[in-house]
Amino acid sequence: MTSHTAILSDFLLRAEIKRQIERYVEAIAASSEPAYHVSHDRAGDTLYQPTPLAISVVQLKQMHDFIVGLDDEVEGEALRAFQDACRCVGLECSPLVGMVCLNESEDGYLSPEEALNWFVNSVRAYSHAPKE
Helix, strand or coil: CCCHHHHHHHHHHHHHHHHHHHHHHHHHHCCCCCCEEEEECCCCCEEEEECCCCCCHHHHHHHHHHHHHCCCCCCCHHHHHHHHHHHHHCCEEECCCEEECECCCCCCECCHHHHHHHHHHHHHHHHCCCCC
């Protein structure tokens, strides 16, 4: 039998994750920055400089798992934008590198930083999409 404390704890955790998603989508919509600025050093190696929109893989996975668990029962523009962006980008969880997605030509994976940049752009696009 599940205790009332466990049910309440799960409810509060889900409410906090929902609020995190809403705040993150609001931050994305209020900014034009990517999650990471991309540059290259003299040797040609890629450098990633995080912006305030960069979040940890653990936090993104928690929000992703929450939104995927809702199926199509998403209420609110921010949650819908987040869910649509997850579907558009095709985020996956890899135990070795964390959250990744295929590149646009679908012949390789983006780095976690590039995946988050694409995800941020998708959230931004879906948060401004006209309502149906």
